[in-house]
């Protein structure tokens with residue numbers, strides 16, 4: 001299939017892109033906010049704000065991170081909130097970088113595995129993230145795209161580090177949203193985090209230490225983040 005083609009490979013709530021009210025209703029439900037709060041906010045633009053920590057408040061204690069769990073050490077990858085910025089029908093794309101970006105480049109790679117730790121070739125993996133300015137592109141699929149895993153279940157994305165943000169009073173440490181599904185698996189919706197933002201982790205109520213990538217510096221290229229997704233059988 002041609003790069004840039006748009007297909008619908010992941011079950012979605014609607015046939016087309018959701019309205020802002022749909023997005024708000026879906027996303028805020030996941031954030032545990034009340035229907036009253038949704039009604040009050042639906043007429044306003046929901047835009048993530050670049051994250052500025054309130055340094056006047058003491059940060060919660062930061063726990064040491066455990067190594068990223070291996071496939072054999074977990075029943076399946078933990079799920080996480082979809083959040084309010086998911087968009088269906090993303091383009092087939094594995095290079096998210098904008099030509100004139102000013103972000104810090106990153107390669108994300110890994111495998112999609114079944115619960116027996118066998119690679120799933122042809123699984124779809126759909127990713128979306130904020131850009132280097134902490135913004136989601138809800139118009140042109142910037143920093144959004146899907147791809148199909150290779151014969152070894154492998155995928156890779158060239159991108160930039162996402163920026164954390166604050167929204168509706170909630171601090172979000174930098175993360176990348178992921179949906180993944182194989183032909184014989186359930187759909188996994190989750191988020192992955194980065195090991196270098198411990199203060200953000202401590203302040204982010206959705207942070208999960210089991211969803212932290214393994215991040216390695218490289219001699220000549222951008223840092224490489226690795227994460228394997230383990231999908232439950234359908």
Ligand SMILES: [Fe+2]
Nearest residue numbers: 083172175177
């Ligand atoms: Fe997000």
